[in-house]
Amino acid sequence: MWYAGTKFPYNAGNINVGTGTLTYNFNKSLDFSLYKIGPISAGVLQGSSLPRARQYTGGSGSINLWEAQVVGQLSIVTGTCRVGDVRVPMGDIPQSTFTGIGSHTAWQRYEVPLTGCPAFFGRRAAYARSDSGTVERADLRVANRIGVRLDPSTAILDEARSIIALQPGAPGAPAARGIGIQVAWDDESPVAFRAFRDSGLPLTATANGSYRIPLRARYYQVEDLVRGGPANAAMVMTLRYE
Numbered sequence: 001m002w003y004a005g006t007k008f009p010y011n012a013g014n015i016n017v018g019t020g021t022l023t024y025n026f027n028k029s030l031d032f033s034l035y036k037i038g039p040i041s042a043g044v045l046q047g048s049s050l051p052r053a054r055q056y057t058g059g060s061g062s063i064n065l066w067e068a069q070v071v072g073q074l075s076i077v078t079g080t081c082r083v084g085d086v087r088v089p090m091g092d093i094p095q096s097t098f099t100g101i102g103s104h105t106a107w108q109r110y111e112v113p114l115t116g117c118p119a120f121f122g123r124r125a126a127y128a129r130s131d132s133g134t135v136e137r138a139d140l141r142v143a144n145r146i147g148v149r150l151d152p153s154t155a156i157l158d159e160a161r162s163i164i165a166l167q168p169g170a171p172g173a174p175a176a177r178g179i180g181i182q183v184a185w186d187d188e189s190p191v192a193f194r195a196f197r198d199s200g201l202p203l204t205a206t207a208n209g210s211y212r213i214p215l216r217a218r219y220y221q222v223e224d225l226v227r228g229g230p231a232n233a234a235m236v237m238t239l240r241y242e
Helices: none
Strands: 014-016 021-024 042-048 055-057 064-068 073-076 108-117 123-131 134-142 147-150 156-158 179-184 209-221 235-241
Touching: 156 179
Parallel strands: none
Antiparallel strands: 014 021, 042 073, 055 064, 108 209, 123 134, 147 235, 179 209
16 A cells, blocks of 8 residues: 555635535545555556545535645556575585584575665554544554565475575586575574565665675585585575565
C-alpha cells in the first residue's frame, strides 16, 4: 500500500440557491492510498485517471457541495539489488583434521554484497475511529523486507544441519570423499535450503543502497573414511522483495 500522507486543501464557503443562502461546513479530511493487488510494472500514474470524490445534496435539484480531484502524476519505479558472485576460500585442510563423523573445520565467514538497491519506502497501515464527534488516527510505517533463499547445485546430505555434497572432480583429479560443506547464517544456525527467510537487513529509503548478507561455511565429515581431493560446491541465492 502507498499512502499519500497529504491532506487535500479545502476552504468552506456558501452557495446561493436562489431563494436563500445554503451554508455548509466541511469537517472532514481526505487522503488516498494505493493498494497492491498484483504484479507492478514501472510507469507513470496520472492523477486524472484516479476517481474523484464528491459531496452533493440529495433529492430533486441536487447540488454539488464540493468535488476533489487528484492532479499531477506518480512515477512508479521497479528495482532490484545486484548480487555478485562470491568465492569463499576454504583453505587447504589436512586429512588428519577429520577424526570421525561429525568432525569439522572452523567456520569461514563471508558476506554476499547487495549493490545498486532501490529506495525502500515501506508501506503504511492506518486506521481511523470516530467517537463522540472526534476523530483519531494513527499511521504506522511498515518497513520493507528482503527474503533470502539458498539452493545448492549438489545434493543435500543433511537437511537439518544444512550440509550439501561436493561437486564431482575433474578427470584425473577426483573430488574429496567423506565430507560435505555445511552452510549457516552468521549466528551459526542452519540456512534451511530451498526456503525463504527474512534477511533482517535494515532497509532504508536511500536509492542506490548497499547491504551485506553474512554467512558461514565449513567442511563437515559425513562418512567414516575421508579421502583427499578438491572439495567444492556452489549455491544460488534468490532474493524476494516484500
